[in-house]
Amino acid sequence: MKNFNNKLVYITGGSSGIGLASADEFLKAGASVLLIARNEKKLKDARVVLSREMEPEIGARISICSLDITKYDEVQTVLSDQIKNIGVPDILVNCAGMAHPDYFEKIPYDRYEKTISTNLTGVWNVLFVLVPAMKRDSHIVNVSSIGGFIGVFGYTAYSASKFGIMGLSEALRGELKPRGISVSVLCPPDTDTPGMVEENRTKPEETHAISGNVTLMGAENVAKAMINGIKSKKFIIIPGVMGKFTFIMKRLFPSLVFSIMDNDVRKVIKNREKQEK
């Protein structure tokens, strides 16, 4: 897909962060968007932000839909209605997600369950309604993460969900190729979003040490990389040089990657022990 004029893009998580930035890029490229998220006020605010930035006619290309993607029956009803009302998506971006990093033993069951049901089952629910309706030459982007190919301290529940997205996307890619539908998986690095602010509240010290002082990527740069990836029909889209480098290192030298991370963890523990003495 080279041209987004008159294309219809459904974006879950479209009211914030990477989803919102993606909506902005698709609108600039001439597409219409449906923003999907739970909180109606945030959706309305997102529509105002997106329309104000552009020509007044843009407003007519933005639809919003309040939906909790973890609720299977609700997803079936609401998305079937959207198909009838505004049409079948040419592009689907499964971006809704959350992270609640913490030490494994401090993650209560309901947090684990919410992480899996939002990041993995929610994507399944949306795909289950939309895939049968999608046509030849359409494109699906499932948002995973660097944490979808490298398990990082503090991200047990999150990585379980995002590794799941990698597997789901890889299998689906093969199934949908004969129908002329492309599947990509987007693996953003740490990105400057409201979600990241939330994430930082519970991140263990060790996780911060592993991330080091990396500069957060702007959500608009992640969105641009995704659009380029769709144009070139890439399966794995990794925005930024560091993310690509990490991917290659993890594939070729997993033990080296583990030992670098283990070393960061050891330093934090040593420091903590020193302070406790």
Ligand SMILES: NC(=O)c1ccc[n+]([C@@H]2O[C@H](COP(=O)([O-])OP(=O)(O)OC[C@H]3O[C@@H](n4cnc5c(N)ncnc54)[C@H](OP(=O)(O)O)[C@@H]3O)[C@@H](O)[C@H]2O)c1
């Ligand atoms: N930021 C990063 O550093 C980073 C890095 C790698 C991957 N990612 C992934 O990128 C995606 C977007 O992250 P972000 O940081 O941009 O997040 P964000 O700013 O927190 O936005 C999350 C969006 O998902 C929606 N959402 C959450 N739960 C939902 C549910 N059950 N049903 C429907 N919508 C739901 C939220 O709206 P409501 O709350 O109103 O529902 C919001 O629109 C996520 O999948 C995340 O895992 C992010």
